[in-house]
Amino acid sequence: MNTRNFKCFQTVYEERNLQVAASKLFMSPQGLSKLIKGLEEECGTTLFSRTKDGFIPTESGKVFYEKSKIITKDLNEMFSAIEAVNDREKRFRMGFAAGTIRAINIPAVNDFMKSNPEIVASWDEQENGTVLKRVLNDEINCGLVVGKPEATGLVTKLIKSVEIVLYVYKGHRLWDCDHVNIRDIKDEQLISMGEKYRIYHDVVNACHMNSFNPEIIARVGDGVTLHSLVKNKIGIGICPRFFEDDEDIKSVAINDAYTWDVYGIYMENSPDAGLAKRFLQEM
Template sequence: MNTKELQYFMKVCEEQSINKAAGKLFITQQGLSRVIANLEKNLNVKLLERNARGVFPTEEGQYLYEKCEKLICMLDEIEAGMKQMANRRKRLTIGYACGVMHAFSFQLIQKYKSEHREMEITCEEFLNQELIDKITQSEIDVGFIIGKNSSGELVKEQLTERQMVILVYPGHPFYEKDGIYIRELENEPLIMLGERSFLYYEFQRMCRQCGFEPQIVVKTMESAMTRKLCREHVGIGLDVDFELEETALEGIRKIPIMDHLTWVVQMAYRNDSRNFSNIKEFAAYIEQNM
């Protein structure tokens, strides 16, 4: 029994005629009769009765007709699912939130691609929440997200956690401090990554918890610009404590934020796809090489 046989049977019941149903299905009357006969043989029941008024389902036929729509949907879903699983073995879609690649080398993914040339592997950058949504909706297989997402639909594996720092220029009152609390930043002109960054929203949230709105004077696209503007005394910078060469910090000093404000990178994928071979193998590779 397959979806084609069930669809043919349903059409006969609806048209109450083998001849009319065959015409609408674009097959011969004899061909349709053979399909119905084969279905009756497989189920070992008589499904249709013929009389002067036409063709009508038997009690068993009526029962099958009432179940047909659900059966067809279920069989189509199974077939589509099997095809999708087969296709998954041949492809892998990877997403990463803006800024994540500061935490580890993209060469790690490139190496995996070179070792799995039989797979179609694509990578794309997204805003953090956009990426989380795409993973949840199965548009992205594996994503590298920022922050400790609480969605129960996703498997999250923490890869790294970095402290947040304030960048200060010589002569600023904070320059000699060993640590700074967020409440001390009230009314300070701040330079930081803009709306594309998870940090932008998380920092504002914590400032509001301390009872003030941060005075962000410049929103940048990259950390290098934050450092440059800090050197020019436009304001003090807010950034992630990446492992930078000394030359990158020339003329400024980084001071840790003492509040629990950290930059966490997690690898995330859907719970129901955790055993898919393409995702399972890639996740294991990342864990072993981070």
């Protein structure tokens, strides 16, 4: 008997329907039925009554369900604890601010991770300030952030610099413009990156500096979605220049706009500063 068998039994118990349970488990009904039958033989009792209304748990089945849930929980906690210990033994951790993974040479970085087993390979993205704080607090050894931070002992390396532009669709009143001012978007419906991205707050602040509140109708989690919404004329978008112009969408330069700068950061006194330096060179 193993945890997989427990999960299969629990799914049948909760669904009361072999076909539905099998679909959720990506199994054939025949295979799942055989597994349940094997459990019953191992337990020496019937766990389900097979009726026209489905699989109805017997009293033994109810006991088995409650106890199997406890065992499954304990096993999951045990495996999580073992995994946490293994992760702690890998001393080098990295953090990515939202959007920064797009700025790196992913295949090269992936190869670097695999060739250095002391690295905890995680591609999770967090808010910009969170990554900086975790580097400063020595919770992670190296991070990618947007904008150059300043802190005592913090080493920064510019990884990539991208122009911030306005994406407009064909037929829009700004289509024929080569460049615009931020106040030109005062009455426009805007599509922006979400609030966890630094660019969202920078755009809002820039609009406030020009005495208006932007009408942001969509906050998205990636540039591809922004580009798709603009293409479908939902609104115009502001983001780094990640996409080539085509016959339906073009990028328009924004006067006095800053660049989207991705920096690699690490503490110079970190025991793994050398590894962090080599990691950033791979980008």
